[in-house]
């Protein structure tokens with residue numbers, strides 16, 4: 516499939532090294548709001564909506580993980596960026612891992628949050644079927660329940676409402692097609708090919724992709740470091756924004772800012 520022109524936002528100095536942030540299944544680029552201001556002080560931060568999500572197109576399927584990678588490569592080309600640091604959460608992390616394995620010359624440093632090299636396919640095939648039959652709206656409360664710990668959700672009802680609205684706004688068929696991408700993911704052979712310095716982040720209480728998934732990623736990539744965030748569920752960047760932003764900056768700045 517040809518790459519789609521994904522919708523994106525740029526923050527930070529235009530001549531700074533590029534950092535691309537890739538969203539999780541059901542979310543959109545706004546999920547990175549707590550990270551963007553600090554990263555944009557020294558990076559050209561590009562957040563985008565994965566196809567089928569947010570304001571990006573949702574072309575007819577099927578989609579593959581390589582299609583999602585093609586979209587990022589096309590975005591880098593549109594930005595005139597030969598090379599970028601790339602961070603992704605969950606599905607965004609899977610996209611980032613495949614990109615780093617497939618196009619090592621395009622990736623400076625890699626950060627993979629709450630992701631997996633081999634998710635349970637049936638969970639996501641069932642989710643795809645549910646999204647096709649009833650749309651994303653009835654799924655939104657259960658999806659968002661996995662993104663935050665119960666304590667954080669109870670204390671932040673506005674955040675829960677905003678996140679549920681993101682899931683509802685995803686294109687129903689585009690979301691289903693991305694569920695099928697996740698179901699088909701097997702990145703275990705990709706890990707050994709990744710040469711980008713890699714930071715892996717876990718939410719210690721993530722019920723969707725628990726810490727053994729991130730341990731497997733960190734074990735498979737030479738020299739990768741693993742940080743566990745607690746309390747934190749599937750979107751630890753929202754629950755522990757200072758810690759996650761600090762970990763990202765520490766990892767990216769180790770490159771001397773150069774992608």
Ligand SMILES: O=C(O)CC1=CCC(=O)O1
Pocket residue numbers: 538539540541604605606607658661697723724749
């Ligand atoms: O939506 C979920 O339950 C968890 C998830 C898997 C891939 C992703 O991006 O989110």
